[in-house]
Amino acid sequence: MIDSTAMLIEVIVKKKELRGLDVSFVRNTLEEYFRKNLAVRREFESKAFNEKGAVTKIIVKDVRALLRRVYGLFRTQGIVTKENVETYFSSKYAKRALKELLSLHHSTLERLPFYEQMYQEIFRRTGEPKTILDLGCGLNPLSLPLMGLSEVRYLAYDISKQELAVLDYFFSRVRQQYRGIDASARILDIGDVEAVRHLMSSDVCFMFKVTDHLDRGKGHKKTEDILKVVPARFVVMSFATKTMSGKEMTAPRRGWVEYLCNRLGYSFEVLKFDGEIVYVVRKG
Ligand SMILES: C[S@@+](CC[C@H](N)C(=O)[O-])C[C@H]1O[C@@H](n2cnc3c(N)ncnc32)[C@H](O)[C@@H]1O
Structure with missing residues (x-):
């Protein structure tokens, strides 16, 4: 068998x-x-x-x-290569090159107009983190230079092996350029609650646009389990507020997140951006 x-x-x-x-x-x-x-x-x-x-x-x-x-839906824009990454590090127009990199994945592309503002607003609530987990990271780790952090340990996880090599290369270049940043990417099915429980203890855990994939339309038990066990003081969850065809959703807030946080005794704040709603959840 x-x-x-x-x-x-x-x-x-x-x-x-x-x-x-x-x-x-x-x-x-x-x-x-x-x-x-x-x-x-x-x-x-x-x-x-x-x-x-x-x-x-x-x-x-x-x-x-x-x-x-x-998995498939998000990777329709193109494949990021080490050459793309190198262009960013060696380009005179680094910021523009970084934006080109981030435009290769739906989620990061949509966030381009407000990436820096989003991080500023998140970190205003959480304090400047020294340790970050990024669960179901996709290409979001490429936005590390936009976080405005000079000293951080950042661990990113996804089920995609394809992007791991590129992220590894990106992080090795980041380490050369930004001395205080220690970052790496690993393969993990974040639906594995026990594995998540044993991740690095962190200030902030990102779960950007990923919980729908964990729950797969079957209630929100999986997200609840992950939220409870993940060793982070803050968990930052986000959701699209536009449909795949670009229309604004009529009810962008996720009532279930608010209900869940209230039930678990976690406080939260809601941040709204064009096409994305962000919940900054305080666990500790
Ligand atoms: C909509 S994308 C969001 C990517 C990234 N968090 C962002 O917002 O830029 C969803 C990501 O979750 C990853 N994913 C889905 N299920 C997962 C699982 N069980 N474990 C780890 N990653 C998962 C997918 O591979 C994909 O990269």
Whole structure:
């Protein structure tokens, strides 16, 4: 059984846009799919693995669709390369080059007009952090130079292996240029509550536009668990207030976040930007 699951995963990630995904994340998604589709699972397990078999095709199609929903959508703008990163560090027009880098991912692109203001407003509430966790980071770590911090330890996590090499390279250049900054990126499925519990103790934890992917439309238990265990004094969660087609949502505030914080006894402040709402949650 272990073998056929591994073979199935190999087939699932054959698609180019899913190749950079962490295998354990794909495995968890597949297991969750099997839990909900017991008949499909039984059918799959009753036969020897056949890549071209009807049941394999159904599973591959469905699981790819699930993975694309959490992962694929955001990486349609282009791929960041080490060369792009190098352009930033060696360019006379560094700020412009940085903005070009950040325009390669939906979330960071949308934030370009207010990135610096957003960080200033967040840090006005949290105090200047010395330690930061960034969960489901995407390309947000590339905005580190916009945070205005001269001394910080910054650890970023995502399920994308594809961007890890670029982020690693970016951080190595950051370390050369900014002596007080120690930053690194790692692979982690942040749905793993126990792993999150054991992360570095931090002043601030960013969870920008990521909780919807954790909860996957099934209530907010996962976000609640992560919020409770993450070792951070402040957790900063954000949400899009525009739909994918660019329309403003009619009710941009997330009532459930406010209800959850009240229930857990955490105070919060709400910051609004064009297309994004930010909750600065104080745990400690
Ligand atoms: C909408 S993007 C936001 C990226 C970044 N936080 C930002 O706002 O610029 C969502 C990110 O969450 C990551 N993600 C989704 N589920 C995850 C999980 N279970 N563990 C770690 N990262 C996850 C995706 O790979 C993607 O980079």
